[in-house]
Amino acid sequence: MRWVHWMTEGKWYKINYFEFGSLFGFEKSDYEHPRLHIGSPLPKEDMKDMYLPGRVWNYGEPKGLIHFYAYLNKFFRKTLAPKEGDAHNISSYAKNLLLA
Numbered sequence: 001m002r003w004v005h006w007m008t009e010g011k012w013y014k015i016n017y018f019e020f021g022s023l024f025g026f027e028k029s030d031y032e033h034p035r036l037h038i039g040s041p042l043p044k045e046d047m048k049d050m051y052l053p054g055r056v057w058n059y060g061e062p063k064g065l066i067h068f069y070a071y072l073n074k075f076f077r078k079t080l081a082p083k084e085g086d087a088h089n090i091s092s093y094a095k096n097l098l099l100a
Contacts, residue, residue, distance in 0.1 A: 034100060041092035042099055050098060060095070061088055069098050 018031065039043070044060035050069045051057045057064035062073055076094050 005096040036100055037093055039096070042095035044095070046099070047090075047095060060090055062090060068076075072098055 018028075021030065046058045050066055051059065051064045052066055056066065062070060065073060073090055073094060076097060077091075
């Protein structure tokens with residue numbers, strides 16, 4: 001079990017991941033879901049199946065994404081991981097999220 005530590009006004013607090021998740025309504029069954037942020041970002045080359053077939057694309061960029069992935073990427077950029085600027089690249093862990 002991992003612990004999260006933080007300090008507020010000079011006083012240390014700690015909570016484990018299970019307790020922290022329960023504060024947001026997660027249940028024990030939710031803890032078995034993949035943790036996309038723990039591993040390394042997906043290599044660009046592993047994104048090839050997310051692109052329209054028949055052409056060579058610059059993997060890791062939104063241009064050429066199959067529409068399903070393109071819309072998901074736009075959704076993630078504006079909600080889960082807001083990102084302004086540098087619209088020519090898909091952020092590192094957004095690649096993992098798109099694949100999942």
